[in-house]
Amino acid sequence: MDKKIDLRLMAPFAALGLLLILGALVNPNFISLANLENVATRSAFIAIIAIGATYVISAGDLDLSVGSMVAFVASIMIMVLNAAPIADPLTLLILGALMTLVIGMVCGLVNGLITTLGRIEPFIATLGTMGIYRGLTTWLAQGGAITLESRELQDLYHPVYFGSVLGVPMPILAIGVVAALAAFVLYRTSYGRHVVAVGSNREVARYSGLKVDRIRIWAFVVQGLCVAIAVLLYVPRLGSTSTTTGTLWELQAITAVVVGGTALKGGSGRIWGTVCGALILELVGNIMLLSNFISEYLISTLQGAIIIIAMLVQRSLARR
Amino acid sequence: MTEIVLAADRVSKAFAGVQVLFSVDFQLRRGEVHALMGENGAGKSTLVKILSGFEQPSSGQVMLDGQPVRLPPDGRAEALGIAIIHQEFNLAEDLTVTESMFLGREITRLGILDRRAMRAATRAALDQLGAHIDEDATIRSLPVAARQMVEIAKAISRRARVVIMDEPTAVLTRAETDILFAQIRRLKSEGTSFVFVSHKLDEVMALSDRITILRDGQWIKTADASDMTGERIAQAMVGRELSTLFPPKREPDVDEALALEVRGLTTGYVQNASFKLRRGEVMGFAGLIGSGRTELMEAIVGLRPREGVVLVDGVTLTADLGRAMEAGLAYLTKDRKGRGLLLGQGMGVNLTLQSLAAHARWGWLNRGSEAMALERARRRFDIRVRDPKVVAGRMSGGNQQKLLLAKVMERAPKVILIDEPTRGIDVGTKQQIYNFIAGLAAEGAAIIVVSSEMPEVIGLCTKVAVMREGRIVGQLEGEAINETEIMRYAAGLKAA
Numbered sequence: 067m068d069k070k071i072d073l074r075l076m077a078p079f080a081a082l083g084l085l086l087i088l089g090a091l092v093n094p095n096f097i098s099l100a101n102l103e104n105v106a107t108r109s110a111f112i113a114i115i116a117i118g119a120t121y122v123i124s125a126g127d128l129d130l131s132v133g134s135m136v137a138f139v140a141s142i143m144i145m146v147l148n149a150a151p152i153a154d155p156l157t158l159l160i161l162g163a164l165m166t167l168v169i170g171m172v173c174g175l176v177n178g179l180i181t182t183l184g185r186i187e188p189f190i191a192t193l194g195t196m197g198i199y200r201g202l203t204t205w206l207a208q209g210g211a212i213t214l215e216s217r218e219l220q221d222l223y224h225p226v227y228f229g230s231v232l233g234v235p236m237p238i239l240a241i242g243v244v245a246a247l248a249a250f251v252l253y254r255t256s257y258g259r260h261v262v263a264v265g266s267n268r269e270v271a272r273y274s275g276l277k278v279d280r281i282r283i284w285a286f287v288v289q290g291l292c293v294a295i296a297v298l299l300y301v302p303r304l305g306s307t308s309t310t311t312g313t314l315w316e317l318q319a320i321t322a323v324v325v326g327g328t329a330l331k332g333g334s335g336r337i338w339g340t341v342c343g344a345l346i347l348e349l350v351g352n353i354m355l356l357s358n359f360i361s362e363y364l365i366s367t368l369q370g371a372i373i374i375i376a377m378l379v380q381r382s383l384a385r386r
Numbered sequence: 387m388t389e390i391v392l393a394a395d396r397v398s399k400a401f402a403g404v405q406v407l408f409s410v411d412f413q414l415r416r417g418e419v420h421a422l423m424g425e426n427g428a429g430k431s432t433l434v435k436i437l438s439g440f441e442q443p444s445s446g447q448v449m450l451d452g453q454p455v456r457l458p459p460d461g462r463a464e465a466l467g468i469a470i471i472h473q474e475f476n477l478a479e480d481l482t483v484t485e486s487m488f489l490g491r492e493i494t495r496l497g498i499l500d501r502r503a504m505r506a507a508t509r510a511a512l513d514q515l516g517a518h519i520d521e522d523a524t525i526r527s528l529p530v531a532a533r534q535m536v537e538i539a540k541a542i543s544r545r546a547r548v549v550i551m552d553e554p555t556a557v558l559t560r561a562e563t564d565i566l567f568a569q570i571r572r573l574k575s576e577g578t579s580f581v582f583v584s585h586k587l588d589e590v591m592a593l594s595d596r597i598t599i600l601r602d603g604q605w606i607k608t609a610d611a612s613d614m615t616g617e618r619i620a621q622a623m624v625g626r627e628l629s630t631l632f633p634p635k636r637e638p639d640v641d642e643a644l645a646l647e648v649r650g651l652t653t654g655y656v657q658n659a660s661f662k663l664r665r666g667e668v669m670g671f672a673g674l675i676g677s678g679r680t681e682l683m684e685a686i687v688g689l690r691p692r693e694g695v696v697l698v699d700g701v702t703l704t705a706d707l708g709r710a711m712e713a714g715l716a717y718l719t720k721d722r723k724g725r726g727l728l729l730g731q732g733m734g735v736n737l738t739l740q741s742l743a744a745h746a747r748w749g750w751l752n753r754g755s756e757a758m759a760l761e762r763a764r765r766r767f768d769i770r771v772r773d774p775k776v777v778a779g780r781m782s783g784g785n786q787q788k789l790l791l792a793k794v795m796e797r798a799p800k801v802i803l804i805d806e807p808t809r810g811i812d813v814g815t816k817q818q819i820y821n822f823i824a825g826l827a828a829e830g831a832a833i834i835v836v837s838s839e840m841p842e843v844i845g846l847c848t849k850v851a852v853m854r855e856g857r858i859v860g861q862l863e864g865e866a867i868n869e870t871e872i873m874r875y876a877a878g879l880k881a882a
Contacts, residue, residue: 254750254751254753255746255749255750255751256742256743256746256749256751257749259735259739259742259751260742262731262735263728263731263735263739266728266729266730266731267724267725267728267729267730269724269725270724270725270726270727270728270739271739272689272707272725273689273707273717273719273725273726274739274740274793275707275708275711275740276739277708333728333730333731334730
C-alpha cells in the first residue's frame with residue numbers, strides 16, 4: 067500500500083530523471099552545469115507562479131488570470147519606479163518591491179472575492195479578470211512597452227535576477243526559498259490543512275466549522291503574492307514589460323501543477339512536484355533546442371502532450 | 387428440482403492484496419428473493435458487484451444458467467438480464483425521468499427519438515409501482531425516495547431476469563417500501579429472481595425466501611427464511627451472542643442544569659420549535675423523513691440562518707457554527723460521506739479537522755500530537771482498519787461512523803446532536819455506538835439522537851420529541867415512549 071502511494075508521489079521526479087538521461091544522450095553539452103543552471107533559471111517565473119497555483123488548485127479553485135497579472139503588476143511596478151519622487155535609489159527599490167507584493171496580493175484578493183462572495187465559478191471569474199488585467203496593461207502601456215528609465219536603478223536592480231549567492235543564481239535561490247516556505251505552510255500549518263480540506267470537499271469543511279470562503283480567498287492571495295515575487299525577478303531581467311508579457315503563462319503554470327501530481331479537482335497539493343513540473347516543461351524545450359531531430363517550433367505541441375501523458379500516468383497509477 | 391439462474395462458485399476477491407472474499411458460494415434460484423446479510427465489511431457489496439459484472443473474481447466462477455460466464459463490466463451485464471440497483475444512485479441528475487429510464491436504449495422511429503412512446507412506457511412503469519412521479523420532472527428536482535423509485539422502475543422495466551438490490555429501502559418510507567415489496571412479490575411469481583441486500587431484519591424476514599449470511603468475507607450459512615429468526619440471523623452475522631442491544635437507560639437528576647434550551651426556533655420549513663435538554667440526558671427526535679429534524683439540528687448549531695433563541699448553559703448563541711463549537715455544541719451529520727468525512731484523506735486528517743488548534747502552536751502543526759490523538763481515538767472508539775494509512779472512503783460504513791464520532795468528540799463537546807447515528811451500519815457496530823452514547827451521557831454530556839429507526843429512539847432516550855411537517859408535535863417521557871404513541875404523533879393522528 068505504502069509503496070503505491072510513494073510511486074504516485076515519485077512519478078514526476080522519475081520523469082525528470084528520465085528527461086535528464088535522455089538529454090545527456092541527445093547532446094553531451096546538455097548535462098553541463100552551465101546548461102542545467104540556465105534551464106533552472108529560466109523556469110523560475112513559471113515555477114514560482116505555479117507554486118501559488120498549487121494553493122488555488124488544492125483549494126478546489128483555478129486562476130486563469132496569472133499571466134495577465136504578471137504583466138499588470140510589472141507595469142505598475144515599473145511606472146512607480148519611474149515616477150516616484152524618492153531620490154535614494156535603494157529606498158525607492160525596496161519600497162517599490164514591497165508595493166509590488168501588496169499589489170499582487172490585492173489582485174489575488176480581487177479574484178478571491180469575485181469567486182467566493184460573487185459565487186462565480188473560478189474558471190469564469192478569473193477568465194474575466196484575465197481580460198481585465200491584460201486590458202489595463204495594454205492601456206497603461208498605450209499598446210507599446212513600459213521601460214525602466216533610470217540607468218542607476220537598472221544597475222542596482224540587475225543582480226536580483228543576474229546575481230548569485232554562493233554560486234547559486236538568484237532565480238534558483240528564489241525557487242528554493244519560495245517552495246520551501248510554501249511547502250512548510252501547506253504541509254505543516256493549520257491553514258495548509260484547511261486548504262486541502264476545502265479542496266477535498268467543501269461541504270465537509272463547512273460542516274466542520276471551517277471558514278471556507280476565507281480559506282479560498284487566502285489561497286488566491288497567496289497566488290497573487292507568488293505572481294508578485296515572479297514579477298520582482300522578471301523586471302530586472304529585461305527592464306521592461308509589454309502588452310504580451312506573461313501571455314499563456316497561466317496554462318504553463320497549470321501544466322506544471324498537474325504534471326507535478328496535484329489533482330486538478332482539488333484536495334491534494336504537491337509543492338515540490340510543481341517545481342519539478344516547471345523544470346520538466348523547461349527541460350523539454352531545452353532538449354529540443356539542443357537536439358536536431360524535432361523542430362523547436364513544436365515546443366508547445368510537446369508541452370501539450372506532456373500534460374496529457376501526465377494525466378494518463380497519474381490515473382493508471384491511481385487505479386492500481 | 388429448482389433451476390439455478392445465477393451462482394457464485396467458490397468466488398474469492400482481493401483488492402490491493404487485501405482479501406475481502408474467501409471462496410464464497412451463492413446460488414440464486416429462479417423466482418426467489420434471496421437476501422444477503424452481514425455486517426459492514428462482510429463482503430456483501432463486493433459479492434454483489436461480482437454477480438453483476440462490476441468486479442471480476444480473483445478466483446472462482448460466476449455461473450449463469452449453469453454455465454461459467456465472464457460477465458461484461460460497467461453494467462453491460464444488463465444485456466444478459468442482470469440488473470443492479472446500486473446503493474448510491476446511478477442517475478444523471480439533469481435528465482428527465484423518461485430520459486433516464488430509456489438511457490442507452492431509446493425508442494426511435496427512423497432514427498428520431500419517439501418521445502411519446504417513451505413517455506407512455508415510463509408512465510406505465512411508474513404507475514405499476516404506484517409512484518406518483520412526473521415523468522417529465524428532472525431527476526435533480528426529485529426527493530431521494532422518488533429517485534430510488536425511478537431506479538427501481540428502470541430495472542424492472544428492462545425485464546431483467548435477475549434484479550440485484552443493494553439496500554433499496556434505506557431511503558424509502560414505510561408506504562413506499564410496501565409498494566416496492568408488492569411489486570417484487572408480483573415479479574417473483576412471474577419468475578424474476580432477486581438478490582436483496584439489507585440491514586433491516588424485519589424487511590428481510592418479510593420478503594425473502596432464503597437468506598445467505600456472510601461474515602468477514604466468509605460464507606457462514608444459507609437457510610430458508612422460514613427456518614430463521616431475527617435473533618439467529620443477528621447471531622450468525624456477529625458471530626457471538628448479542629446481549630441486549632441497548633445499554634440501560636439512565637434518567638438524569640431532576641435538578642440537573644439545563645445544557646441546551648431552544649425557544650421558538652424557526653428556519654425554512656421548521657416552525658417555532660422549543661425544547662429543553664438537561665446535562666446527562668439523551669433526547670430522541672423521531673418523525674418521518676422530511677419532517678424537519680435535520681433542518682432543526684442544523685439551525686441550532688448555526689449551519690442555517692434562523693430566528694428564535696438558542697441557549698447553551700444559559701448563554702445565548704448567535705447562528706454561527708464556529709461560535710457554537712466554541713460553546714461546546716457539536717453536530718454529527720447523517721451524511722457521513724458527503725458532509726462528514728473527507729473520503730480522499732486518511733484517518734488523521736479527518737480526526738483533527740475540527741480541532742487543529744489543539745495540535746498547533748502559532749499555526750504550526752505538531753504531527754506527533756496528532757498521531758497520539760489518532761491512536762487514542764482508535765482505541766477509544768474501536769476503529770478497526772487493516773492499514774492505518776487507509777483513506778476514509780475505503781473504510782467500512784461502521785468504521786466511518788466511528789471515525790466521525792471520534793472527530794466530533796475531539797473537541798470534547800458538552801451538547802452533542804447526532805443525526806441518524808447508525809444509518810447503514812451493522813448490528814455489532816450499532817451496539818458499540820449505543821454504548822458510546824450512553825457512556826457520554828453518563829459523563830454529563832447532553833445528547834440528542836435524531837433517528838428514523840424507532841427502536842433506536844425508544845431504546846436509548848429518556849425523552850422523545852416527535853416532529854411532523856416542520857413542527858414538534860409531541861414530547862414523550864417514560865412509559866409514553868413506545869412505537870404506537872410515536873407513530874400517532876408522527877402520522878398526525880395525535881397532536882399535543
